[in-house]
Structures are given as structure tokens and as C-alpha cells.
Amino acid sequence: MGVYAATSGSEAAFGQATVQGEKLAAEEINNNGGVLGHKIRLIIEDDQGKAEEAASVVTKLITHDNVIAVLGENSSNQSLAAAPICQASKVPMISASSTNPAVTKKGDYIFRVCFTDPYQGKALAMFVRTNLHAATAAILRDNKNDYSVGLAEVFRKEFTTPGGKILAEQSYSGGDSDFRPQLTAIKGTKPDVLFIPGFYTEVGQIAIQARDLGINIPMVGGDGWDSPTVIQIGGKSVDGCYFSDHYFVGAPDPVVKRFVAEINKRSGKNPDANSALGYDAVYVLANAIKRAGSLDRKAIRDQIAATKNYQGVSGVITMGPDRDPIKPVAMIKIDGGTTHFAGWIQP
Numbered sequence: 001m002g003v004y005a006a007t008s009g010s011e012a013a014f015g016q017a018t019v020q021g022e023k024l025a026a027e028e029i030n031n032n033g034g035v036l037g038h039k040i041r042l043i044i045e046d047d048q049g050k051a052e053e054a055a056s057v058v059t060k061l062i063t064h065d066n067v068i069a070v071l072g073e074n075s076s077n078q079s080l081a082a083a084p085i086c087q088a089s090k091v092p093m094i095s096a097s098s099t100n101p102a103v104t105k106k107g108d109y110i111f112r113v114c115f116t117d118p119y120q121g122k123a124l125a126m127f128v129r130t131n132l133h134a135a136t137a138a139i140l141r142d143n144k145n146d147y148s149v150g151l152a153e154v155f156r157k158e159f160t161t162p163g164g165k166i167l168a169e170q171s172y173s174g175g176d177s178d179f180r181p182q183l184t185a186i187k188g189t190k191p192d193v194l195f196i197p198g199f200y201t202e203v204g205q206i207a208i209q210a211r212d213l214g215i216n217i218p219m220v221g222g223d224g225w226d227s228p229t230v231i232q233i234g235g236k237s238v239d240g241c242y243f244s245d246h247y248f249v250g251a252p253d254p255v256v257k258r259f260v261a262e263i264n265k266r267s268g269k270n271p272d273a274n275s276a277l278g279y280d281a282v283y284v285l286a287n288a289i290k291r292a293g294s295l296d297r298k299a300i301r302d303q304i305a306a307t308k309n310y311q312g313v314s315g316v317i318t319m320g321p322d323r324d325p326i327k328p329v330a331m332i333k334i335d336g337g338t339t340h341f342a343g344w345i346q347p
Helices: 012-031 051-063 076-089 117-130 146-160 180-187 200-212 229-238 254-267 273-292 297-305
Strands: 002-005 043-046 093-095 110-112 136-142 165-172 193-195 219-221 241-245 310-312 315-319 329-335 338-345
Touching: 002 012, 002 051, 012 254, 012 273, 043 051, 051 076, 076 093, 076 110, 093 273, 117 146, 117 193, 117 219, 117 241, 117 329, 117 338, 136 146, 136 180, 146 165, 165 180, 180 200, 200 219, 200 229, 229 329, 254 273, 273 297, 273 310, 273 315
Parallel strands: 002 043, 093 110, 136 165, 136 193, 193 219, 219 241
Antiparallel strands: 241 329, 310 315, 329 338
């Protein structure tokens, strides 16, 4: 199996975590006899977080190493560069965590095991209405970030269609430090929930300023919140807030507990979501090869597409007709300076 990831450069932490999960999965499978009598061999290439390098290393994996399938990448930019090469060569590709909807539209050999941004936005709207019983909401988005703007659009649509009301919508730019004008405008509308589809870099400060202004409603965000920085900066201000993610290290599922224990034993640290998704990608591929009963790439592609009810670390995975997984989204609550599992949401 060919693996391409950014194991150096600005996105190295993401790539290294993914490879960590992939290596564990391959080790487990090989210790149990491998696949069809063969040991899994991971050929790992570093694309340095660059789209042109991703295209180059994937070409090498296919033409020189003759891999039967490709795993990668984290970043959608790199996946979008590599996917057409895999498609043209009829080599199955599974991305661990590229969430841009365009990735799997590159062809019928391209898959992913993570949810997409629109899928996540729908789950968040459902959680806010059903679990938090909110009838009204306000949105504070990062206007210069496609992820934030896109998530806000989906949330707005999915929240209002069943009857919810968006009372205010304000914006900021990543790197800002003063959010009081926007928060003051939001406070006046008295929403039940404040939706902040941004990154962890600003969330902590937003929460502090919101609480200082007397905004004591729950704040909710997406997987862009997934960093200890949110609690380190926000402190008590982020208590009672929620965010979605691909998995949660403290989920009660036995498969999650076993995975976390194994990674901890090897690294001394808890695995993050990228590690969990890399682990699931290898198992989805290995199980497809077993069902195919051969190393024929077309047969493997067909069996990846036929994946149903696979119990992964990141939830139960069924591959949809668009080669995006139908799976639950993990909801996480911040309380008492730590994170807690708030349940799975199935859009």
C-alpha cells in the first residue's frame, strides 16, 4: 500500500499522526496473518504539505512501486492534486481526513473515511436543535476562511429548514483579537446558542469576551476547535461549550478503548483524530481486499465501495454512493477544564 502524507513541513503534525494510526493497523493485520496470505507493506512518502509534491510522490508510488492502493492525504489541497493521478491509473485511493467535497468527485476510484464539511454542518444543526433544544441561534464566522464560511452556510440552512431561526450573523477575520463589537450585536438578539465555525486560534478569546459581556449561552463549533489551546486560552469561559469531531479519545466504544491503549503504549500520548482516521483507512482497505479475494485493483475498488457497517474507531462506516462515508459525528462537551463525550450524532 502506498502512503503519502505531509510528515514534514507546516502540516507535519497531521501527517505524522495519520501515519501513526496506519502503522498500528498494518501491524495488527500482519500479526493476524496479513491479507490473502500476504503481509501488508506500507511504502510511505513525504509530500511536505505541497500539492505538486503530492502529485510527484503518488506518481512514483504507482509507476515505480506498483502499489495496489494509495492512502492519503490529510489536506484536501494535496488530495485534489493526487486524486486525478490515481483515477487515471485506476488505483484505489482512500483519504483519511480530506473534508473538501470536491476530493471524491475526482472519480470513482477515490474514497475517504472522514465526514465532509457539509455533513458535519448538518450534524451540528441537528445537535443544536435536538440535543440542546435551541429554537434560535446566532452565527459568528471567520469571513476569510472557506471552512468557516462553508460550515456557516450549511448550519444556517439545516437549522432554519425545520423551523429554527438565525437571529444574528456576524463575522471576523482570522488573527483578530477584539470581537466585542460583533458579540455586543449578537447579545442584543438573545439567541439560545452561538455557533462559531472557526478555528481554535480565536475560539478561546471569543469565549472570554462573550462571558465578559454577559453572554452565558452555549457556544458550539466544528472540528476546527479540536486543540488543547481552546481550553488553555478560554479557561472557564469555554465550560458548557460543544464541538464536533471525527472521534473522541474517551468514547466508551471497546474499539476506541483498545486503539487508544495501543497508541498510548507505543507513544506515551493519546492519539488524535487524524491517527484514528488513518487507522480506519487501512482496515477499510484491508477488509475490501479480503472480500475481493484478489489483488485486482478494480475488484478492490468495488469492495471499498461496498463497505457496510464497519465498526471503526471513528464510528460505524458505510460507504455512500458518492464514496463519502455515512457515519456518526462525535460531539464533545467542554466542562471543568476538560473534554467529555456527549454522544454520536447521525445526520
